[in-house]
Amino acid sequence: MSNERKIALVTGGNRGIGYEFVKQLGKAGFIVILTSRNAEAGHKAVKALKESNLTVSFVEMDIENPVSIGQAMNLVRDQHGKLDVLINNAGIYLDENEELVKMDPSILEKTLKTNFLGAYHVIRTFLPLMEQQGYGRIINVSSEYGAMSEMSSPGVGAYKLSKLMLNGLTQLVAAETNPNIKINAVDPGWVSSDMGGPSAPRTPKQAAESILWLATIGPEGPSGGFFKDGKQLNW
Template sequence: MLSHAQKVALVTGGNRGIGYELVRQLALNGFKVILSSRDSKKGQEATQKLKESNLDVTFVEMDVNDQESIRQAAITVDERFGKLDVLINNAGVIFDENGKLLNMDPSILERTMATNFFGAYHVIRSFIPLMEKQGYGRIINVSSEYGSMSEMSCTGVGAYKLSKLALNGLTQLVAAESKGDIKINAVDPGWVSTDMGGPSAPRTPKQAAESILWLATIGPEGPNGGFYRDGKRVDW
């Protein structure tokens, strides 16, 4: 049974990389954690592995590219837990495209925006009512330094950059609209050694997760609508 004091957190794309480490560290810090991923088999395997370490983790299938899947997941979370305290939008994609934005297949931009921007948008939209119901919530969007305006004057990974720029804008807009003690911030985890980041990246998922998780437990005086790297505010 869920004690009223125990906080509930949900992590999208939680079956591997930074997402998996975020789930693990939240559970180690006493959260009841919902690991969500679109691949049911991989998600359940990851959840089982964490449960074997006596961590309070449950699995909910959710494809952030599918609005109906998101809606159903929100209903499931409401029925099982009746609330959501922390939401981490971690699911993301990068398609290896270093050519010019106008020369690439437009479907690359569309698929990237579908997951990295619209995915986060629909997840926030579906889950924020659970936060508004209790007047409390912490939303963290896992972004990238590639999403800052200064990056737009250089070519390369254009679809990814645009998707994270839009995610950063969404963070600020939702922060401006949020009422009560609901806070939303964006984080640049740095270049992390994951399936996405590749083996030569200098940071471990554990370091990345630590640089993100402080925003899950900020008090009412904490930041809202900010962009952070390693706990320090960075330029949009």
Template sequence: MNREQDRTALVTGANRGIGLETARRLVVAGLDVVLAARDPARGRDAARTLGSPRVRVEELDVTDAMSVTACAERLADDGVAVDVLVNNAGIYPTDGFFSLDEDTLLRALDVNLMGAFRTCRAFCPGMARRGYGRVVNVSSGLGALTGNVPSPAAYGVSKAALNALTLVVSAAVPQAVKVNAVCPGWVRTDMGGRGAPTSVEQGADTVAWLALLPDSGPTGGFFRDRKRIDW
């Protein structure tokens, strides 16, 4: 039996784009998948495209701590243990620094940083207790301190903070729980636009690879195209 047949993955922002393609790949790999979306109707529509009985739709707004807690409680009540967490939900404000208002920056931090913080707080303790876990934070090269943090301002700051959170969480859990960040590239999604050079399938490849790492796999790293990159 494939080991993955006993695993469950939860993917946030999974009703479209990289999240949906990642969910598709994890189902093909043999995992049960919790397709999490702010809008459950859109989540159900997306789940139908996967055509698998192994997909469960859950309402989850990563900006609402009560929503995250309620989702975790519903899953626990049904005996569902989350083994793989893909923090994919995100927003992409494009304001330059001098046109950036405080509300926009706080919104970016709430979704891109605090959303992952809330889900890690909800699901990583169980991974640590069970001695197995994979956490994938979907970040960006625009959050790399050695790269292009200055632009766009709120997005770059929030993704740099997400990278820092990746290191913090990886140090807090046992080695058996692998926590990594990924830069999927500039992807042709609603966020990336039609002119982006990378397909959704290519963008989701490293995300799914990190979600399925073997026990010997890396932790506390930042990856693009399955290769470690600088923070």
């Protein structure tokens, strides 16, 4: 295996924008690891991508389970010895239009467990692979709903809070980490996917292309920022 090719991992890569991330990274010459908690869906996605001659493999990983994340990291370390790019894409949207304090608390708890704690555990588990080579690019797929200004509008409270916390995590880890490891949050916009629904104006391909520049930024590139279409957003 050539050490020149960069290794990328995408969580929730079996569908939607995650699948597009895997495809676009593969086309750019990356060796890509697609993860999802559903092994059947993951293998099916990888099979389709391999038909386009992309170097893609599947690793089962449940981001709600730190043991599963650790097992996935061990596999990546044993097979590749490094990780260059990590895209925290897996997420859920369970909100119905209810007030935060009136919704079933389990909706908030499950949303935070996946969208915030899931990303936290993935980052803390895979970061040592980046630290040992002094290089890494981490992209957290967030949402404009996670901006502080959105908290003064009612509705979608569980999802908003989960992305607000993910944005905070992005800033904090960027501040605490080797500056050669760049970590940024991105808003893909309203994307036509299982989460966004069929009426959304952007395709997964458009969204992925607007984000992937962060996977290859140089040493002068941003870290600890929040971006949409290459432009910086306010936290």
